[in-house]
Each structure stands twice: as C-alpha cells, then as structure tokens.
Amino acid sequence: MIQNGRIGRVEHAVDLIRFPNTLSQNAEEIEARSRNCIFVGTMHNSPYFIDFGLLMNPHIFICGVTGSGKTYLMRSLMLKLWAVGGATLLVLDFTGEYYTFASFAGGATNDPKNADMLMEEMNNGIIYFGLKDIAPEQAKVRMAESIMGAIVKRMRTGRVGRRVFLLLDEAWKLLEGSVALETLLREGRKYGYGLVFSSQLLEDIDLAMLSNAATVFLFRLQNRRGLDRLAVNYGLADRHVAAIQSLAVGSCIAVQVLTTGKRSVCMIERVHGIEVEDIVCIVSGGPMRLEIGRRKFENCIRKNCGAEALGDTLSLNGSEGRIELARLISLLLRHCSGDAVLAAMRELAVDEGDIADAFAAALAAQVGANGV
Template sequence: MCGNLACMRMLSGQLASRFLPSRPPEPQAQALLSPPSKSIYIGKTKFLHIPVFWDPAKLLNPHICVVGITGSGKSYFVKTFITRARLVFLANVLVLDWSGEYVDWVRASGGKVISFGKQGGINLLDLGGLSVHQKIKQVVQSLEILTDLSSFPSQKRITEEAIEKAYKRRGKKGAHPTLRDVYFILSRLKEEEAKEAAYRIKSLLLSSGDSFVVQSIRMEELFSGLVCVDLHSLPSENLRSLAGLAILQFVKEKMRLHAVQEKAIRLFVVCDEAWKIASDERSDVVAIVREGRKYGFSLIVASQNPTDVHRAIFASAGTVLAFRLTSASEREYLRTSLSYPDFFERQSNLLSLGQPLVHFEFSSPQPRHGTFILEKVEGEEPLISVYIRGDGMILEFEKEELLKKLISCGLSDKHAKLVLSEFSKHNYSLSAHQFALLLEKFGYGRAFVISVFRELGATEKEILSVFSSAKKGSQAVVFLGKKGG
C-alpha cells in the first residue's frame, strides 16, 4: 500500500485530537516587513520567525497601548522602541514618568530630566496662549477628573467664578493669577459651597507646595529631543495626575497649531502607569489619540491593567501590545476589544517575560488577522561602563557584565542588584571605600571583599593601597559613567 492514499472513516473527536499541519495565526510577511529607514524593528514572530517592523504608514494610527502585569516587560519595550524611534523618525520624545523609572535611562541616553516638584513646577493658571474662558474650563475639568467636584455643581460654578475674578484682578496688572488668588477669593465668600470649594483648593496647595503656583518649567523645553518629566516626587497619585494633565493640555494645544502633510511623526508622548488620566474620557490623552495622527503626534500608553485604559484609547490604538495578564477578566476585556481568535486566549496566559501578544490595526484590508505573538521584544539598553578607580587602579566593565561578575564572585543576586542600584543612585559614582563598606554591610567579611577586588582584576598592590588609603581616610574612587563618556 506504500505510496497510496486511502479513505477511512473517523469520528470527529478522533480528528480533533490529531495535529493537522496548518499555517500558524500570523499576518503575512509583506504586512510585517518594512524598510528599516522608515520603520522600527521590534522582534520576530513566535512561529514563523518573521521580522516585525512597526511602520506607521501601514497602520491605522501611530498610537500604541501596552498592557501587562508588573515586571512583564512594558517599560523595557517602551525604552527599546523610543531609542530606535528617535533615530528613525528624528522625532522629539516626551516621557511623563509617574514612578521615576525612566530617569536613569533618559540621562544615559543623553536626554534631559525635569523633576516636577523638586526642581520646578507650573502655574496652573498660566494662560499659555489660551483665552481665559478656555483656561477656566481646562482647570475645572482637571479638578473634575481627579476629585468629586462634578457631584457638586454649585461648588463647581463658584470655583469657576472665583478663577474668573482672579484673572480680572491680576489682569489689570498684566500678570497671571495663581491658585492662591483663587483660594483668597473663595475664602472671603459667605456661602457654604464657597467654604467647601476653598477647602478643596487649600488642600491642593498645602500638599503640593509651590508646584502648581510658580511657573518655573518652560513649556517649550518639553519639545527638545528626549525629555522626561519625573513626577514621582509629588506626594500623591492625584497630584501626579494633575501635573500630567496640565502638561498634556499644553501638548494638545501645541499639537493643534500645525497639521503635517505626510504621515511623519514629530512627537512621541509616553504615559507609563498613568491610569488615572488614561481611564477618563475627558482627559487629553483621549483627545491626542483622536486627533494625533493629522498633527504627527503619537501617544504611547502603558498600564498594568487593560481596563484602566479607556476603551476609546484601547479600541482605537493602531498597535496594542499585551504582555502577560494573570486575571481572566482582563484577558476577556482584551479579547472582546481586539476580537481575536480563541487560539490567542489560550496562549496569552502562557506568555513569558518580554513576550507580548501584538495586535496591528492595518489601514488597508489584509487577508489575515493582525494579531500574533512576538517571540520576544529584542531590546536595546544604552551601554553603561563601570570604572573602578583608586590609587592608580583603573578597571572598566559594562554594567551588566559587572552584575554577572559580582554574582560569579559569590554575591547573591539580590546583593549584586543592590550594589548596582547604589551606583546608579549616586549618579554612577561611588568611592572604592563605600563599595567595600557596602559589601561589608551585607555581611561579607574583609577577606571576601578582597577576593572580589581580585576577581574584578585589581592587583595585590592596588588592593593594598585601596585599603590602606581607606584607613587613612582618603577615598579611592569607584566611578560609573557612560561608555566612551
């Protein structure tokens, strides 16, 4: 019978248990491949290993929504993507950083970090080119998004009137009023609602210091290369969101000034873990998603939970990356929003670190569904060199290489990571004495510390000199800096 085909009867259950060779659910190669000069490489597909290029010209819009549990790879993807996007599109990048996790990376990539609250703030009532009427609407809308002001219409009206009065008073002197003026006006009114409204403004002023009163951040600075606004030192989620909203309002106005001819991208705006403002329809995140394409603005929103991202953003983003999600209800939200085949529902629970389910919404009809699994985000971290200097000793390592070396010397993973985070906390520079003390603080003995220095390549003479100068109080220097810098 060899070589002949024969028909046979088979029950459907038996058939279902058999492996039938079929094409894995991935878009066609032509849809994923694009010239590297116009697109961004992110990795290969899981099954057919097709290289995947993010090409805004092929997608419905340039907005990207990234979801997944903590530690699943969201920020790593954003950093990788932004690093390449700056080179390919020569675009500016504005990162609104809720938790301060982009600060080191932005500095190491040659960008600028503005620490909101510590270094500067904005006057919420600075008109920035808007009319008084528009500005009042914006400020009150932010308060509605972040507090329960909309449940108290008369308080809302009194607050609007007080802001208007503040503009009239200050306007005579040609200056912008501040929230302090508004508080002053409200606190002099007799009505109960005015007292409540005054209390609302007072608590905001007390918790934020001068952060929303003194205009020290020049808004134009936000559009020059790679800029990170670090919001993490503001004391509450509400204040971080208020700052984020105020900056986005400015970004939106700036965006509306110029439409672009081609599909060029001028600015990427990153909102990572900005769930409070990404979940509200009135927020400018939604306005940027709706109008961004024609102005050359791309929004990247990352969040742990897909349900925290408003459906208007989630369902209309041209690109969705879903890393591992452990909650069945969140996966269901994802499945219904993107309407992908059941196959992915089973797979999405099994995703590993850095492995996302990707959904591309193509601008022209495609023969295959735009959902697939990426084998892994193929990343790019800036190389950071580590120099250990002291009494004639100069040793150099790449940051990750040092981590591996410390572990191979016998440090636990936890301690090796703590050593590296200590370096980055101190602007990549510690003295050798501090380095040795740190190891001793973790419970490692002097003999062990000496053996670590030896493993790192220091000579006996140099080690001796480090410890003898430490005794004398002089400090050898362990210095971390940018490679080649």
C-alpha cells in the same frame, strides 16, 4: 555602539538597533523593510516591524501582568522611535525606570515644572519628566496632567515637523478620565502625535478609548473576562486568547489595525530590547556632576573600601541614582582609611578639588556630630 555604557552618537545607535541579527531572511529585503520602521522582535525567525505608514494611527497600547515585559518593550521603543524613527519623545516617568535610558539621548531633566520651556525645544530628541519623587500621589497626577495639558496646547498650536510620541507607563489607572489624555488619543493622529501607554489590567481600560490605538501589544494576561471583551473588540480567535494566558516573559501578541481597516495579529516570540547599563551620578553642592557606569562604580568601591562599604552606599542612592559626594566620602570613611577613600575617588576620576572640598565637608560634619 555602546561606549562606557553610553550610546555615543545617534548614527551608531541606529546601526545598533535597526538591524536584527538573528534572521534567516534575505538581508536586502529586511534592510529595505526596516528603513523608517521600528524593529520590535522576532516571530519564527522573521522580524516584526512597526510601520507607521501602514497603520490607522500612531498610538500604541501595551498590556500585561506585572513582570511580563511592558517596561522592557516601552524603553526599547523609546530609544528606537528616537534613533530610528527620528521622533521627539516626551517621557512622563512615574517610577524612575526611564531615566538612564532617556539620559542617553542627552535630553534628561528632572524638573517637570519646566514643561512649557522644554517643549519650546521640541527638536531635542527625548524630553524627560521625572515624577517619581513627587508626593503625595495626587500631586504627581496633578503634575502629570498639567504637563499633558501643556503638550496638548503645544500640539494644537503648531507642527513640530517631526513625529512626536508621549510615553506613559502604567499611567492608565492614574490618568483615568484625563481630558488631555483623551484629546491626545482622539486628535493626536492629525497632528502627528502618538501615545505609547500601558496598563497591567485590561479591566481598567475603556475599550471605546482603546479603539483609538491602532497597535496593541498583549503580554501575558490572566483575567478571562477582560480578555474576552478585548477579543470581541479586536476580533481575536480563541487560540489567541488561550495563548495570551500562558505567554513567557518578553513574548506578546501584536494586534494592528491597518489603514485599509484590516487587522493583523502576530505572535512575537521575543521582544528585542536594548540593554543599557545603569548609571550612578555623583554630585556636589556645586556644578560637579560625574556619571559612572554602575558596574564600574561598584567594582571600585568594593576593591578599595570593601564589600560592606559598598553595601552601605546603596542607602545613599537618591533619585535617579544620584549620590552626594560629601555624603559618600563620609560614609566610606566609616569603613576604611582616608587613603583608601582617596584612591577610590581618584580611580573614579573625581576632580581633585572636588575631592578636597568633599573631604573637608565630611570631616567638618563628623566634628560637628562628635560635638567637638
């Protein structure tokens, strides 16, 4: 159940995402099949599940051109693996696209330097490392590698008691040659650690490494040479290779290697994701932190302060949708009266004391800027 843009409780999340509702099959059979399996999407009116009990290993690789649906699938897998699969998810987020989703599970954090400490609490559900704002690129990669090093160390020193997945979107190119990545792929299975990773380009991928992933989702791909290499590796038929080149957004071909050594190739017509509303987070210099659904925030600012003021607030959007209260108030005061700004802040349920402090700070900044 989503309330105010948030999934209230894990049990509700399970109800929400375990059971697909557009199916023509016997409901009991689907329900029985779906226990502990991860529902991915529909093929010709029947559901497609990942059943880790049947697979050679837990690793999942996702490939496709830009805009084909990789992140959409990965975000949905993240929530499902956590809520339905009962797994711990470690998310290394290079782009900031996972923050809102991860924060639903209450495990969001922005400080990747705390990797060791966070992993002591491996039962926490989703453990999020936001790397978006780390620059330059090499520093980001170094940080990611050090987190992965900590994960490998943790993996080798003891069992967590539940399955663990590491999510790396678009990371293949960045982390190419990473020893930790290789170790996770080669040794993860025996410790119950799975890697969910993606790439836009098949050419980037070392096929020997890729053969460690028992599940591969192929969204639309164009490079014929890369596809031919993959077809040989996974025994894909010509019709599959042709289909992959003209897939619609959200459609993919799923290839799985089973414990029996057999391969299954299925066409998923539509990946079923979970829609989660983006969140705006208003913060002050102190402990205040107020999370509001983006739609509610935008409607309130537009109504009280005007469309132009709303347009300007976009420039304030810091990392992970964070907006500093005094800066917000100061910006809104340029467009409308103090009364209108006060009404907007009250409607957003900002604490009266925080409003007063932020008004004072905004006015002091204005006085300073005017040189009075």
